[in-house]
Amino acid sequence: MDFLAEYGMFLAQAITIVIAIMLVIGAIANAGQKNKKQPAGHIEIINLSEEYSEVKDGMLKEILSDEEYKLLLKEKKKKDKAEQKERKKAAKLAAKANAKNTAENETEEDDSDSDEQSKRLFVLDFDGDVEASAVENLREEITAIISAAEKGDEVLVKVESPGGMVHAYGFAASQLSRIKDAGLILTVAVDQVAASGGYMMACVANKIIAAPFAIVGSIGVVAEIPNFHRLLKHNKVDYEQHTAGEYKRTLTMFAENTDEARTKFKQELQETHGLFKQFINENRPALEVDKVATGEHWYGSQALTLGLIDEIKTSDDYLLSQAEEREIFGISYEVKKPLAERLSFSVQSAIEKGVAVIWKKNIESRLFRG
Template sequence: MEFLAEYGSFLLKVVTLVVAVLILVGGIVSIAARNKKSSDGELVIKKVNEELEDNKDQLEYAVSSEGELKALEKQRKKEDKEKEKKEKKLAKTAPDPAVARKKRVYVIDFDGDIRASDVELMRKEITAILTLAEKNDEVVVRLESGGGMVHSYGFGASQLKRIRDRGIHLTVCVDMVAASGGYMMACLADRIVAAPFAIIGSIGVVAQLPNFSKVLKKYDVDYELFTAGEYKRTVTMFGENTDKAKEKFQADLEETHDLFKHHVKHHRPRVDIEAVATGDIWYGVQAIDHKLIDEVGTSDDYLVAACDNADVYTVRYEFKKTLQEKLGFAVQVGFERAVTRVLTSLQNQMQSKG
């Protein structure tokens, strides 16, 4: 009996502790949910000019002798004085701050998976930039994508169009790949800069799905599909696809391809659309001959050169981590991301000449 009493007392303490923990976690989740309503993320902004200067100073300090460092410090002070004089002179001749301010270049990154998931971040970054950017400014998008879902990349292209509609110069830099949906977005730019071996193009539409109807028949499994509307469902993974259904599905693909071609031709009228809209891809050094891009080069060189005449800022929106992610319980999110990565990897393998 004494053992049972001690066991009961111990069990009661455990239950009490578990209940207390659940109440505490519930309270934290409630607070986190309230906080998320007010703000689900924040902008992270860095000035590229300052980062370049800091890197240069660190390198100079590491490789220069004591005498060289003294000479550099003397030269730097002289340059600072001359810069200060120029700024004062500019302020006198242009008292209006809006006239005096330098051009600004805003840099955002788009790393596209098969679902174009980065569009959610990009739309917030573009919205923020458009509250401040002026027509003399520029937006640079470092874009990497092998394409994916048509509607997702169409929405991504619509976000970039917001920049063009405001009369702000848009440049897209491609270091590795802008194919299919990626090029659908890139072609909206006033200027496209691509690395020599970046993959460009794939102006086409593809759809593929397995069909298990023979397997189901083999094991005497019936598959019933009920629809209202002749074309509510054309081809299916489990039923037997008729010739009429296949023809309709192919017609839908052709219609999407025509829309894609019209989109590219509208934004890059110099392109011979019938010659490039074959689904083929080209390296950057070849793409310039087809007028798919405007310049061969890397995003690094483009931004370093921009720092000579403008203030260059990277703009990135970061979502705050939820309580579940902080506690390590985001299994579903992790699984979804893993699946997306696999599908994106398969998609990117299709966009290769190797």
Template sequence: MEFLIEYGLFLAKAVTVVVAIGIVLGLIAAAGQKTRKKGDKGHIEVHKLNDRFKQMADTLKQAVLDEADRKSELKAEKKRLKAERAEKKAAKGQGEPTPGKRVFVLDFNGDIKASATDRLREEISTVLSLASTSDEVVVKLESGGGLVHSYGLASSQLARIRQRHIPLTVCVDKVAASGGYMMACVADRILAAPFAVLGSIGVVAQLPNFHKLLKKNNVDFEVFTAGEYKRTVTMFGENTKKGRDKFVEDLEDTHVLFKEFVAEHRPQVDVAAVATGEIWFGRRAQDVNLIDELKTSDEYLLSLSEKADIFEVNYVQKKSLPKKLGFAAEESMDRLLLRWWQRSNNQRWF
């Protein structure tokens, strides 16, 4: 009995120490997070893709070519670099040299909330601080769409590039559908892989209704609103024909806005024929002018590297300690809450 009492006291002390340490670590993490919020939230990273392509080629040559061929290749490279330096020197002697073409590459991987828009905003602001009309911006876009207002904002970010008259190319390797295509159509040119998914120019909204189940179990559910159409359809209340009609009317109006947006940015598209909610694979999408050319992003960037300097621009946002520890759980809960919120508030989706 005495042993059990001593063991219980020891266990209580141990638990107290662990809890105290946990509280201290939590306070430190919270303080660090507040400091980061006040200070630097993230930073821009830039990588020159030409160097990466050259390194890949050099590695292959080192393994494949014999010594004589490597020497010949090295001699030719030195001769090319010498000619380039001479050309730049001659241009400088004639006056202010014109900078060569630069290509800025951005990545956008979209979820239902278009969360990557925050990063895209920072990257575009950075690029626009330097880019000129002789440069080009390439966006590698992957998205199956999501919330209407979120993808509307993402499209507006891309429009900033067009407004500055800087050529904009969007590359789609896998999917740019619905809200993703809304973003893509802002570009001067859309390139896609042969089996990339494009289109889905439509709007969808869905929600379950538990009114009959609640009524069967004698459960009342009441919604109080101010404004005739503040809530048109609900998950738990009894939906009326008037409410449904208004809801469908709002969907149709959103679809009209989507079609007008596509027609404005891609006048070569027969919007009436493609705005049916259908999707097209790359080859078929080219037939209906949803894209301009069949080409993967890798192929396009590699071809540009022969005549332009290519810079990959990424905005890296630092994650707090709690986010690092519970990132997966946080993301899963966020998706569940978002779906519930969307259904209960009748949000419309691209």
């Protein structure tokens, strides 16, 4: 036990020294970067088609005989060569059409041939919280895609969100609308949940797919406000609130609420619900909105019957089904963390590892004690 105590003291001292060094480095780095403009985030692009191809190739190499695998490679090479030839041909036709400024119908025909050959699929992930904070990255990702995408390209957004603030999710839905406004195809995939504000985003899509047990719907509005008036009154605490405007405040957490205030607050909820239903109706006119706008949620298979979604399929299956026909790219906007934040994480990791070592030594001393 004396050895364990000495080892623990040594480890604690070592961790303290490491933390002190990191803090000094962080302070110096922050001082040097204080007057410098911090670089913005950047777009990261992953070629998912290549990843799918590598996985498939690795599997086939293991399960096929050498002769079968060589034959497969030969056929693949032949197919790739033919596709490359077709792409070049389509590009030449488009260039020729633009150079000669041919009739509008002929240009559209050539452009459609080009689009058919060059369709790409861009994949985005939206993991929503109550404040829809991921919208900050989403807007950058969509801007990047619109700047480079062409007519006929598609964007698949994997939405995962139980909903949240109305204005935040309204803005997120507006970001998705930009994709359609740019003439691109928008598909939303729901693998687990797209409820309330999450469904507000999903309904913008040209097509919604969902897993069989994904949670969809919850088209409603809810507000919960605690009231501490009686508690304050019991403890002889006065609370004053002054406003200009009859309805600047309706319900409050600290003052005594009136029936008039409750009525106005409920009216505001109904108005918000009405706007929510109107938005869905505009984006999915075939959906019987009043039938599903009850605040209830449904699983994927039920949502399909009700018309809330268009197909039962996971995002993984959808991407695999498209992998042979088009190039697929994963797009994400990444913001580099400041040095101080990275050092803070390193310090936390060091402390956790140190505690784990001490705990392990303590357990071992008990296990091997005579």
